[in-house]
Amino acid sequence: MQCEICNRPASSRLPFNCTLCARDALYQPRIQLAQTLLHTESLGKEVERNVVATSKREKVKSSAGARISDLNHTWTIHRAASDQSISEEKTQVVLSHVEALREETQKIKADIAARKASLLKRRAEFASAKQELSQSQASALDPVDKGIKRTEHRWEIMHNKTAESRLFLCREVAQLYGLHQRKRKKGGLGRDVYFIGGVPIADLRELNNAAPAHVTTATTNLAHLTHLVSHYLSLRLPAEITLPHSDYPFPTIFSPSSSYTSREVPFPGSTPHHSSHNSPSTSRHSDNRPPPRPRPLHLDKKLSALAKDDQVAYASFVEGVTFLAWDIAWLCKTQGINIGGGSWEEVCAIGKNLWHLLLAPPPRSPVPKEISTKSSPQKPMSSHNPNTSNRTPALDNTNDAPTLGHFSHGTAYGFLASASGAEYMRDWRLQSPVKVIEKVKAMLLAERTGAEWEILEGNEWEEEEEGQAEAPVHHAGNGARKPKIEETGVLVPAQAETGEQYVGNGGRMPRIEETGVLVPGHGVKMESDGADQGRGVEGEEIEEKGKGKSGWMKLKSR
Structure with a gap:
C-alpha cells in the first residue's frame, strides 16, 4: 500500500517521509495495545468478582447447605494449587537447611571430642612434667641458694673488714692530729x-x-x-x-x-681566669652567673x-x-x-x-643480774x-x-x-x-650587745697606771715568772724569760706563730716544774677556766 502523499510503500528499511507514513506504521501496534488493555481489564474485574464472592461465601452460611452455582471454582482450585507448590518449595528449603545443620553439628561434635582427647593428653603430660620439675627444682635451687648465701657471707665479711679499716684509719688520723x-x-x-x-x-x-x-x-x-x-x-x-x-x-x-x-x-687575692678574656665573643658565651x-x-x-x-x-x-x-x-x-x-x-x-x-x-651493754656476780667481765659492745x-x-x-x-x-x-x-x-x-x-x-x-664590760685599750691602761707604783712580779712556785696576757688576748710566755718548757715526753712545747700554725717552740721559752710539764696551751686554757680568769687585760664598767 502506497502513501497518498509520498507515493512510497511502507517499509521498515526506509525512514518515514511524512506523517501519514508514520501514522500508518503505528496503527497496527495501537490496535494490539487496546486489545491487551481491554483483556487485562476484563481479567481484573473477574478476579475482583471472584475474590469478593469467595469472602462472602466464607462469611455467609447457608441453612440448607445447597451449592452456590454462580461462584467460579476455577480460581479456588488454582489458588490452592499455587499455595501447595509454595509450601512444598519452602518445606524443601527447610529440609535442606536442617540437613546442613545436622552435618555441621556432627562435625562440631567430632571436633569437640578430638579437643577433649588432646586436652586430656596435655594434662597428663603437664602433670608428669610438673612432678619431674618439682623433684628436680630442689636439687637445682639448692646449690644456687648456697652460692647466694656464700656470696652474701663473703660480701658481709668484706664489708666488715672495710668498716674495720675505715675505723682504724679514722682513729689513727685523729690520734695523729692530737684530738x-x-x-x-x-x-x-x-x-x-x-x-x-x-x-x-x-x-x-x-x-x-x-x-x-x-x-x-x-x-x-x-x-x-x-x-x-x-x-x-x-x-x-x-x-x-x-x-x-x-x-x-x-x-x-x-x-x-x-x-x-x-x-x-x-679566692681572695687571686685574679679570676675569665678577666683576661674580655672579648665580645667570649663574654657572649661565658656564664654570667655570680x-x-x-x-x-x-x-x-x-x-x-x-x-x-x-x-x-x-x-x-x-x-x-x-x-x-x-x-x-x-x-x-x-x-x-x-x-x-x-x-x-x-x-x-x-x-x-x-x-x-x-x-x-x-658504751658497755647492761650486765644481767645473774651474770653480774660472776668474776668474768662481759665483753663491751660498741x-x-x-x-x-x-x-x-x-x-x-x-x-x-x-x-x-x-x-x-x-x-x-x-x-x-x-x-x-x-x-x-x-x-x-x-x-x-x-x-x-x-x-x-x-x-x-x-x-656582744648584752655585755656589761668592755676591753681597755693599751693607751687607756697606761693612762690609768700612771702615777701608780709598779706592781710586783708574780712568780710561780718554782721561782719562774708566770706567763702574761698580751693585748691580743692570747696567753704567751713572758718576754724576759729565757728558760725552756718541756712537755711530759721530754719534747719542747710547741708555740703558735703569727700565721696560726702550730710549730715547735723557739726563741722565747719558759721553764716550769715537773707538775706543770706537758700542759702547754692546754694547761693554760684549763688553768684559766678553772680559776675563773677571763683572759683580758682589764675591764671597766660602761
Whole structure:
C-alpha cells in the first residue's frame, strides 16, 4: 500500500517521509495495545468478582447447605494449587537447611571430642612434667641458694673488714692530729675541753672570747681532719671543704648549694681566669652567673673586733665555721650518732662531736643480774664496732643506728643514697644549716650587745697606771715568772724569760706563730716544774677556766 502523499510503500528499511507514513506504521501496534488493555481489564474485574464472592461465601452460611452455582471454582482450585507448590518449595528449603545443620553439628561434635582427647593428653603430660620439675627444682635451687648465701657471707665479711679499716684509719688520723679530751674536775664549772694539735677547740658559742691564733689553728686542723675522715669513709660532705693550695694558703668551705661545681672559684687575692678574656665573643658565651663564694676558716683578729671593723668578713667567717660544724654533725649522723636531734646547740660543740665520732670509748651493754656476780667481765659492745653478727645489706629497721663505716658513697653495700640510707637520714632535724647559722649569729650578737664590760685599750691602761707604783712580779712556785696576757688576748710566755718548757715526753712545747700554725717552740721559752710539764696551751686554757680568769687585760664598767 502506497502513501497518498509520498507515493512510497511502507517499509521498515526506509525512514518515514511524512506523517501519514508514520501514522500508518503505528496503527497496527495501537490496535494490539487496546486489545491487551481491554483483556487485562476484563481479567481484573473477574478476579475482583471472584475474590469478593469467595469472602462472602466464607462469611455467609447457608441453612440448607445447597451449592452456590454462580461462584467460579476455577480460581479456588488454582489458588490452592499455587499455595501447595509454595509450601512444598519452602518445606524443601527447610529440609535442606536442617540437613546442613545436622552435618555441621556432627562435625562440631567430632571436633569437640578430638579437643577433649588432646586436652586430656596435655594434662597428663603437664602433670608428669610438673612432678619431674618439682623433684628436680630442689636439687637445682639448692646449690644456687648456697652460692647466694656464700656470696652474701663473703660480701658481709668484706664489708666488715672495710668498716674495720675505715675505723682504724679514722682513729689513727685523729690520734695523729692530737684530738683528745680533757675532762673538767669533779664539781667544777664549765664544759669538757677538746684539743687538736695541742690547741683547744673553741665552741661556736664561745667564739667572741676565743684567741684568733687558736681559732685559726683549730679550724685548719679540723678542716684537714674532717676532709681525711670523709675520704676514708668514702662520703661526700654536703658542704665542700677546700684545703690550702697555691692560690690560697688557708682552708675554705662552700655552702651546700654551691659545692662541687665545675666553675672556677675566685679566692681572695687571686685574679679570676675569665678577666683576661674580655672579648665580645667570649663574654657572649661565658656564664654570667655570680661565682660561688668560699667562706674563710681563719681569723686575723678577735671575732668581736672583726664584727666592728668588717661585717662582711665577720659574717663569712661565722658562716664558714658553722658549715664546718654542720659537716661534722652530718658525718656523725651518717655513722649512727644523732647530733642535733635534741637541740641545734649540739652542733656548736665541734670538738665534742668529732671526738665522740672517732675516739669515744664504746658504751658497755647492761650486765644481767645473774651474770653480774660472776668474776668474768662481759665483753663491751660498741656502736662503732663493725663486727656485728646480725647485719643486712640494707637497714630494714631505720631506728637501728648503723656502725661506723657502714654507710658510704663508695660501696653498693650500705650505699647512703639508697632507699634505706635515705630513710635513715630523713628523720634528721638539721637538713639545712641555715637555721644553725641564724641561731649562732643571733647568739654571738646577743653576747656582744648584752655585755656589761668592755676591753681597755693599751693607751687607756697606761693612762690609768700612771702615777701608780709598779706592781710586783708574780712568780710561780718554782721561782719562774708566770706567763702574761698580751693585748691580743692570747696567753704567751713572758718576754724576759729565757728558760725552756718541756712537755711530759721530754719534747719542747710547741708555740703558735703569727700565721696560726702550730710549730715547735723557739726563741722565747719558759721553764716550769715537773707538775706543770706537758700542759702547754692546754694547761693554760684549763688553768684559766678553772680559776675563773677571763683572759683580758682589764675591764671597766660602761
